[in-house]
Amino acid sequence: DAKTTQPPSMDCAEGRAANLPCNHSTISGNEYVYWYRQIHSQGPQYIIHGLKNNETNEMASLIITEDRKSSTLILPHATLRDTAVYYCIVRPSGKYGNKLVFGAGTILRVKS
Amino acid sequence: EADIYQTPRYLVIGTGKKITLECSQTMGHDKMYWYQQDPGMELHLIHYSYGVNSTEKGDLSSESTVSRIRTEHFPLTLESARPSHTSQYLCASSPSGQANQETQYFGPGTRLLVL
DSSP states (O other): OOOOBOOSEEEEETTSOEEEEEEOTTOOTTOEEEEEEESTTSOOEEEEEESSSOEEOSSOEEEEOTTSSEEEEEETTOOGGGOEEEEEEEEOSGGGGGOOOOOOOEEEEEEO | OOOEEEEOSEEEEOTTOOEEEEEEESSOOSEEEEEEEOTTSOEEEEEEEEETTEEEEOSSOOSOEEOOSBTTBOOEEESSOOGGGOEEEEEEEEOSSSGGGOOOEEOOOEEEEEO
């Protein structure tokens, strides 16, 4: 399985963009990049996922580098409620692709 | 987004008691999952199901058992609770499709404290 590396913590000012990086240098061609977040030990919340192209939804944007070895989750206008642990997950192809393997994630603190 | 419910949200119970944690989803998802998360630690998959009458053990060994008699219901049972079972238990579900494109949606979790 491709492993991911994320910084343990980041701070962001309220109203500014939060850019959360993720390295997945061993990712292979059919493996998707997923982002979840967990607010104060609630159930993880799905944010966005992608394969090769950049993706955007109502919550965030996902920028994947051309070589797919890293990606960045962008929260365009962070609010205090975005303070959470953010998980970058690479999902393998094949029959084990249904499993989500959570790492330590990045603690994002949004400050006023 | 899936509607997925877990009860109870919090449970404090004595050692040796039998407990069942309930999980239900209303989206007709075929696949359901149980994760365990100790405070401040990572989530680990302990059970999953691909559909009715299908259950598999996850990556983390667990003394709990699960059943899947109805599509919408995936309860987890501990026959004899111990303090080592103290943890948060998270249920998730996903629709069927290409495995690594199936988005899993999580319930709010059950916090279990065994005294």
